[in-house]
Ligand SMILES: Nc1ncnc2c1ncn2[C@@H]1O[C@H](COP(=O)(O)OP(=O)(O)O)[C@@H](O)[C@H]1O
């Protein structure tokens with residue numbers, strides 16, 4: 001089974017998004033797509049006079065921002081992706097974590113930083129896998145927005161890389177799962193300026209060294225943390241690659257960066 005995540009820079013480009021969705025729609029067997037959209041939420045926020053505030057790649061979500069991200073992720077982005085997949089013959093169903101209680105979460109506790117209405121997922125055991133399996137059984141492809149809920153009536157904002165990791169882990173109980181993080185670069189790069197400097201393989205030891213040397217930073221840190229969390233909890237393989245390489249990858253060819261534990 002494929003669990004694929006696409007980030008904001010792909011969603012923001014109509015050409016890249018369409019090319020990716022054509023390939024995704026053709027993936028064989030049951031599959032699930034998680035989308036981000038941080039960049040689009042920030043741009044829409046600016047139009048509404050809401051200034052984005054990010055700390056370590058995570059958005060500070062005040063009450064106004066929660067309304068914004070609920071509209072942008074759960075509405076605009078999710079439904080546009082679903083409609084495009086329908087046009088490609090992929091019977092997609094758009095979901096947030098509240099729908100079918102797929103991803104219950106709790107408000108992130110305030111430690112040094114108050115992230116506001118940010119949701120932490122307990123773990124893969126709280127995911128409503130039964131509901132996801134029911135969707136697969138009737139041939140539906142879930143398209144999941146980066147929103148969770150607190151089970152008390154409030155939506156919460158959760159990083160899309162985390163959602164992909166936790167859903168892949170939960171589905172790994174019953175399936176052999178390949179988790180693919182698609183973004184706008186060819187993979188994890190040794191040199192951010194050089195698209196041809198893809199690191200083909202990263203294990204836990206190498207990740208530590210890359211972090212210490214500053215080669216891996218910003219949004220790549222939570223992505224890799226989430227990749228290792230998934231591998232530790234039963235996900236078969238994690239790949240970080242260009243959204244344009246997904247077809248190549250599922251055909252068994254190398255693309256991007258393979259993440260393994262050892
Ligand atoms: N070594 C690296 N290789 C590639 N990207 C890196 C690296 N270190 C940091 N990054 C940054 O991480 C970003 C990807 O994380 P993020 O912005 O969360 O992506 P997404 O589009 O998937 O949401 C890249 O756009 C890049 O700016």
Ligand SMILES: CC(=O)N[C@@H](CCC(=O)OP(=O)(O)O)C(=O)O
Nearest residue numbers: 007008036037038058059159160
């Ligand atoms: C809590 C938190 O930070 N949530 C993210 C969810 C969107 C996301 O992860 O989008 P990308 O994958 O496109 O970055 C945010 O609001 O930016």
